[in-house]
Amino acid sequence: MNQPFSRRKFLKLTGAGLGSSFLGGCGNGFDWESFFQKNFQEMTSAEKNRVVQRLEKKYSGHYGMPVSVSATPARENTVFGYGLDLSLCVGCRRCVYACVKENNISRDVQIHYIRVVKMAESERNLEKADHYYSPAKVPEHGSYYMPIQCQQCDNPPCVKVCPVKALWQESDGIVAIDYDWCIGCRDCMAACPYRAMKFNWRTPHIPKNEINGETHFLGNRPRVRGVVEKCHLCIQRVREGRYPACVEICPAGARKFGNLLDPASEIRMALNHFRTFKLKEELNTQPKFFYFFSLG
Amino acid sequence: MESFFLFKRGILPRLLPHFLGNGNLRLSSLVVVLFCLIQLFGTIRSYSSETEFFVVPPVAFSSDYFPCSECHKDLEANPEKRNLHQHTEIVYKDHAEDERWCLDCHDPADRDKLLLTTGEKVGFDASHKICWQCHGSLHNDWQHGIHGKRIGNWDGRKQYYLCAACHNPHTPAFRPITPEPPPVAPEKTLKRRDK
Numbered sequence: 001m002n003q004p005f006s007r008r009k010f011l012k013l014t015g016a017g018l019g020s021s022f023l024g025g026c027g028n029g030f031d032w033e034s035f036f037q038k039n040f041q042e043m044t045s046a047e048k049n050r051v052v053q054r055l056e057k058k059y060s061g062h063y064g065m066p067v068s069v070s071a072t073p074a075r076e077n078t079v080f081g082y083g084l085d086l087s088l089c090v091g092c093r094r095c096v097y098a099c100v101k102e103n104n105i106s107r108d109v110q111i112h113y114i115r116v117v118k119m120a121e122s123e124r125n126l127e128k129a130d131h132y133y134s135p136a137k138v139p140e141h142g143s144y145y146m147p148i149q150c151q152q153c154d155n156p157p158c159v160k161v162c163p164v165k166a167l168w169q170e171s172d173g174i175v176a177i178d179y180d181w182c183i184g185c186r187d188c189m190a191a192c193p194y195r196a197m198k199f200n201w202r203t204p205h206i207p208k209n210e211i212n213g214e215t216h217f218l219g220n221r222p223r224v225r226g227v228v229e230k231c232h233l234c235i236q237r238v239r240e241g242r243y244p245a246c247v248e249i250c251p252a253g254a255r256k257f258g259n260l261l262d263p264a265s266e267i268r269m270a271l272n273h274f275r276t277f278k279l280k281e282e283l284n285t286q287p288k289f290f291y292f293f294s295l296g
Numbered sequence: 297m298e299s300f301f302l303f304k305r306g307i308l309p310r311l312l313p314h315f316l317g318n319g320n321l322r323l324s325s326l327v328v329v330l331f332c333l334i335q336l337f338g339t340i341r342s343y344s345s346e347t348e349f350f351v352v353p354p355v356a357f358s359s360d361y362f363p364c365s366e367c368h369k370d371l372e373a374n375p376e377k378r379n380l381h382q383h384t385e386i387v388y389k390d391h392a393e394d395e396r397w398c399l400d401c402h403d404p405a406d407r408d409k410l411l412l413t414t415g416e417k418v419g420f421d422a423s424h425k426i427c428w429q430c431h432g433s434l435h436n437d438w439q440h441g442i443h444g445k446r447i448g449n450w451d452g453r454k455q456y457y458l459c460a461a462c463h464n465p466h467t468p469a470f471r472p473i474t475p476e477p478p479p480v481a482p483e484k485t486l487k488r489r490d491k
Contacts, residue, residue: 092473115479134478247445256441259450
């Protein structure tokens with residue numbers, strides 16, 4: 001037995017090394033709790049509470065202002081629907097920027113949940129749409145405008161392709177993302193026929209004085225580099241009973257929102273009184289986002 | 297690409313040709329009438345399910361102008377169509393101006409109020425009632441939240457914007473506004489990254 005370095009000795013040494021690196025890790029403030037954080041869908045409500053409190057502390061510290069993170073669950077007998085009146089939309093893009101502000105979306109690398117495209121009056125082909133129109137005044141004669149955002153599909157392709165179940169549909173119809181489970185593979189971006197998924201290529205920077213401190217775990221809480229995000233109907237607002245930010249900002253009143261299961265809601269009124277259509281209906285994504293022309 | 301926009305039609309238009317093409321005209325017209333009645337009453341029922349509403353307070357007029365009666369209590373109301381020396385910023389145009397003028401909407405006796413054709417006087421915070429007189433169907437739509445705009449709570453107290461918040465009653469066409477900047481085009485982003 002003249003082995004200079006026995007197997008036994010090796011194991012002892014590596015054990016000690018690993019142990020000390022673990023300890024060292026803890027000493028450096030490695031966040032074990034977030035390392036072992038479950039998928040939001042699998043958390044018990046006690047676990048949700050703990051996670052939410054930890055995040056509130058983290059975000060508040062980072063931004064130097066109180067940031068609340070809620071985990072308000074979906075209401076019963078509620079399925080959200082959204083309507084867009086193309087007769088009224090004037091293409092002013094107020095919604096685009098209200099959304100950016102409300103949802104703490106990256107500013108320096110620009111991410112917009114809503115894209116507004118301009119089309120000639122007789123045009124029905126989205127491939128002929130113009131994203132970058134910028135006249136002095138809108139609406140321009142002979143064109144109409146079409147805002148496109150996540151269509152909150154009832155048969156969502158993004159959910160189907162997500163390999164880690166970071167995307168799913170909530171019972172109120174909102175397609176939600178657990179940003180902590182997203183691995184950034186971007187399969188959902190390829191799967192979405194509406195180009196609704198947006199990827200954080202860099203760490204999103206938001207000026208501290210522009211942070212919206214009212215956030216939801218599945219909504220506008222701060223994101224990190226390498227995760228996807230998209231419109232979630234302002235989950236932090238609608239779960240508290242409020243209208244989404246884009247609905248409230250629209251100067252033309254072209255945006256309608258409500259509970260599809262409530263016959264008196266605006267969205268049901270619109271569905272009952274106008275001919276509505278869905279975008280790319282033939283793909284069987286079954287959007288809960290309806291377009292219509294209320295006039296003429 | 298034709299199938300890009302597929303329209304979801306009401307049941308009635310789809311059934312109509314079916315009934316009309318049928319030889320038994322009397323039966324089919326009875327069915328059509330029944331359908332119409334069902335649709336009509338269905339609509340009325342759903343319309344009456346909501347009655348109460350709140351209005352977003354109108355933008356306050358400048359204090360130089362309100363209360364209007366400050367000047368007008370000493371002025372004789374003058375229904376004659378003419379160029380005014382006062383209120384020169386108000387142009388009544390493109391709103392059936394040949395048939396109407398100021399005092400068809402503004403109460404000659406109390407200038408702080410608007411006057412309905414029924415003789416009822418309403419405040420500026422109920423100016424939608426003026427529009428109701430001629431734009432009944434759009435007013436209906438407005439009352440049910442599908443024309444105009446609501447803010448507040450989707451499942452609770454909501455506030456309605458008055459017609460006058462979006463349409464100047466004197467020149468009512470929706471006025472063009474300046475759009476927000478377009479998104480940064482991807483080519484530009486790429487160029488910036490190359491630097």
